[in-house]
Amino acid sequence: MDYKDLANLIFPDIKDYTYYEEKYPERNLPEGAEVLRVAPSPTGFIHIGGLFQGLLAKKIADQTGGVFFVRIEDTDQKRKIDNGVEEILNAFEKYGLSPDETVGRGNYGPYIQSERGDIYKSYAKKLISEGKAYPCFCTPEELEESRSNQEKAKERTGYYGKWAKCRNMPIDMAIEKIKNGVPYVVRFRSPGNPERKIKHKDVIKGSIDFPENDLDIIIIKSDGLPTYHFAHAVDDHLMRTTLVTRSDEWVSSVPLHLQLFYELGFKIPKYGHTAPLMKQDGDSKRKLSKRKDPEAAVSYYTEEGIPKESVIEYMMNIINSNFEMWRKQNPDKDINEFEVDIRKMGVSGALFDMVKMHDVSKNVISRFSAEKVYEDAKAWAEVYDSELNEMLENKEYSLRILGIERGNQKPRKDIAKWSDLKDIIYYMYPEKFNKMDKNAFEYQKVTDKSEIEKIVKLYFEKYYNENDDKETWFNKMKDLAGELGYAREVKEFKANPDGYKGHVGDISTVIRVTLTGKCNTPDLYEIIRILGKEEILRRVK
């Protein structure tokens, strides 16, 4: 009895690995092209970090003329949920990160790990027949016991060396146990020695030194599915990944992965480990947590109504901080024209800054056309805000509102997310204005009730004319100010503050607040035009 017999017993009727090597040949790509992937798990929770990884991978693939694909890692059957795969794929599509290959398209599939069982078995069989892997019959209880013994003896924990009980089990005994139906897993027989150091060059982190791996990790679980480590090696080899980008929680497994690739006879890909997205928590930072932080979920941005363009734009800032400069110089260029340099990525975790996200979003939205603002806000409101949705029912009218001070050199930057919009445009809708509490209006400087009445009355009796152009309109505002003892120009007032009751700005604020209930609004002239004479007069009654 030898390793071959053992391999055949464990994996009968499994194709030889050479079959897969031929089926998934090296990709025929131009020099310098990189093949990248993102490999999420369908747990029902889509982490913002997954999107971040996707953006990075797609950018590098696109700009090198390579391939970006999405592989579903669902070997943990316990955490898997029903629509998980669709949700992930939809999220990538929605954010413009459409993969070149994934479930349903591409020649290197299947792209779902649970459908690749035979492939993993084929390579596991290869390892067993070469004596590089072996069945392990240890029970969880035995492993636990071994672990506590290690702790007592102050030795490194794990399945290695003398602690690896099944590592040197005679083949005949193993065969016997299997034939008797004793449950087992398949372990990798690590040739490593931690006394030896290896030097690894990470594309993002630079040189890292670690001891060689000597852990006999499980490669095939008792349910027959591979563990992450083994699936990673087999899949990224067969899918011909050239650059493995992933979150840096994986760096500590690099020695293992390198060893696995080597022992399997695979060409080793490049690795780039990205710093995780962090969150300020009291005095310290920690990883964005899906349990504690709502903003860790992609769905949060959808619900808040932060446009997908804003999220992508913000994440580009984190990927390469010089993106910001580039954007300033090229406000209208497509994001694809920006060249990402993976080596410039930060090596330590960046705080995910919602304030900055909002700022980025304000800029992004300020570049949208009124039509685009309308469409996006409407789509959001249909799902999340029925009142806003109702307000936006009248498209033509809404478009006029959203078009105020938009499209010019210095567009307004007041909307960060669609959930802000209702408050910003509320007063423009007559039936909503009616609901506002007039007594709660804050008039800033001029607060005397009779003075306010006097200003409003005089304005509408003597000056207001709906056909005035903007210049005439504003000149009349100055006339009004003058007539009531306010300075016609702010400068005049500042030069002689005691000579006037106030200035034209104070007057126009009174009109503004009376008509809108707010002192911070866009251009008053535009507002008056849009509201129309009838509505305006109704409001001052």
Place this chain on the structure above:
RNA sequence: GGCCCCUUGGUCAAGUGGUUAAGACAUCGCCCUUUCACGGCGGAGACAUGGGUUCAAGUCCCGUAGGGGUCACCA
């Protein structure tokens, strides 16, 4: 605890031995302005710490402190 990594203003960050140590967000002041934004100008604010190496250290080396990651039949 072992192993690995990291540390420049409140935050994100330029920086590859010689810089008055960029820029952005936030903050403050001024200007522009009929309000609020926008925009412009300016202010305050940083190389964790101790030793070395060097003519010269944010940058290289060592120690210390702090932070993060990882040590599963989860990925």
